[in-house]
Amino acid sequence: MPATAPSPTDADLPSVFATVESEVRSYCRSWPTVLASGKDSWVTDTEGRRYLDFFAGAGALNYGHNNAHLKGALLEYLSGDGIVHSLDIATTAKQHFLETFDRLILKPRGLDYKVQFPGPTGTNSVEAALKLARKVTGRESIISFTNAFHGMTLGSLSVTGNSMKRAGAGIPLVHATPMPYDNYFGGVTEDFGWFERVLDDSGSGLNRPAAVIVETVQGEGGLNVARLEWLQALADLCHQREILLIVDDVQMGCGRTGEFFSFEAAGIVPDIVTLSKSISGYGLPMALTLFRPELDVWAPGEHNGTFRGHNPAFVTASKALEIFWSTAEFAAETADKGALVRAGLEKIALSHHGISARGRGMAQGLRFDDADLAADVCRAAFERGVLMETSGPSDEVVKLLPPLTTSPGDLQAGLDILAESVAVAV
Numbered sequence: 001m002p003a004t005a006p007s008p009t010d011a012d013l014p015s016v017f018a019t020v021e022s023e024v025r026s027y028c029r030s031w032p033t034v035l036a037s038g039k040d041s042w043v044t045d046t047e048g049r050r051y052l053d054f055f056a057g058a059g060a061l062n063y064g065h066n067n068a069h070l071k072g073a074l075l076e077y078l079s080g081d082g083i084v085h086s087l088d089i090a091t092t093a094k095q096h097f098l099e100t101f102d103r104l105i106l107k108p109r110g111l112d113y114k115v116q117f118p119g120p121t122g123t124n125s126v127e128a129a130l131k132l133a134r135k136v137t138g139r140e141s142i143i144s145f146t147n148a149f150h151g152m153t154l155g156s157l158s159v160t161g162n163s164m165k166r167a168g169a170g171i172p173l174v175h176a177t178p179m180p181y182d183n184y185f186g187g188v189t190e191d192f193g194w195f196e197r198v199l200d201d202s203g204s205g206l207n208r209p210a211a212v213i214v215e216t217v218q219g220e221g222g223l224n225v226a227r228l229e230w231l232q233a234l235a236d237l238c239h240q241r242e243i244l245l246i247v248d249d250v251q252m253g254c255g256r257t258g259e260f261f262s263f264e265a266a267g268i269v270p271d272i273v274t275l276s277k278s279i280s281g282y283g284l285p286m287a288l289t290l291f292r293p294e295l296d297v298w299a300p301g302e303h304n305g306t307f308r309g310h311n312p313a314f315v316t317a318s319k320a321l322e323i324f325w326s327t328a329e330f331a332a333e334t335a336d337k338g339a340l341v342r343a344g345l346e347k348i349a350l351s352h353h354g355i356s357a358r359g360r361g362m363a364q365g366l367r368f369d370d371a372d373l374a375a376d377v378c379r380a381a382f383e384r385g386v387l388m389e390t391s392g393p394s395d396e397v398v399k400l401l402p403p404l405t406t407s408p409g410d411l412q413a414g415l416d417i418l419a420e421s422v423a424v425a426v
């Protein structure tokens, strides 16, 4: 049986949402308001109420809402009748994006990756990664980790941990084996040894996997942070056993943890990388699957799709890279802001029992031993004008993903409201 969620309500919304839109809607139940506009780190509803957005499109708005530079580039492109839709036909917008991505992201990091446009969402990118790993190795099984989240289509679900989401598949989710993520046993058991042992034991029953898919920080799984040495050991293990390493950077990439890719801090080079959410920079759907050139065994058209050439997203993506990633300044600023947020969270955690701070960079949160409190805190924060969501297997973590461009003053204002919300909820 899937875990039953507490029954949230969106009864205060105009009735069309309940009468016409499917029961599957979710965020609007936690935040029963109708948003009308957004600017940078703020959104405004139809009543004129402003909210500080510490949710940021679940990580899709790292540069905030309607960033002026990105909007300018987009409007200019549209007013010049630039091509909007193009499948994978070559366009000026795509050419400029590929050149800019290569010049500002890949080359400076010494990364030799081919770029695939797998379709517009994170799960599209993951599906392409899994298919490619299987095609390259001729093996079928994929290793995933406890509490992983990789998306809602069947391949991605098969490597996702959450039992409620998995149950939604309606068919067996196969060809994937979960392993303990770093610190799964709270440091009591050497988690990593388990994986190494079963890989090398011909009696373990583990089929030789095609790939391992991992998040460096599990965003949906409760802000679990893998130690950098754990990631390095995982990369070494994969390399030695000729297993492909896929880093799913859909949520933690594009600067969320500080540097552009979340794996940079560990000094590892994955074989395949998935990116989406903030790659367009403007909240426009866009995704990339990156892989070593030797892995580029696709036949032309073997993995295609109608929406792989959303040119407005290429335009804003190029502009975002030019504005934020031409120098190392933005990553350094993000690290400073992450430290500010972390300090605020540590302070809150110290003043109450059963609360701890967790996260890396600008993906930070508070974990509550009493899981129900996390939703109470988010509700109290919403009432006080801050949007933040819960994550984790029991929704026990209040997750903060503010736009990376949020000013230190606004970050502090949000933290103050969070502190107040915790005080009223506990």
Ligand code: PMP
Pocket (backbone or CB within 6 Å): 058, 121, 122, 123, 124, 126, 149, 150, 151, 152, 215, 219, 220, 248, 249, 250, 251, 252, 276, 277
């Ligand atoms: N991978 C990770 C790590 C994610 O966090 C998500 C979305 N939360 C996805 C994949 C799926 O992305 P999408 O919702 O765009 O399909």
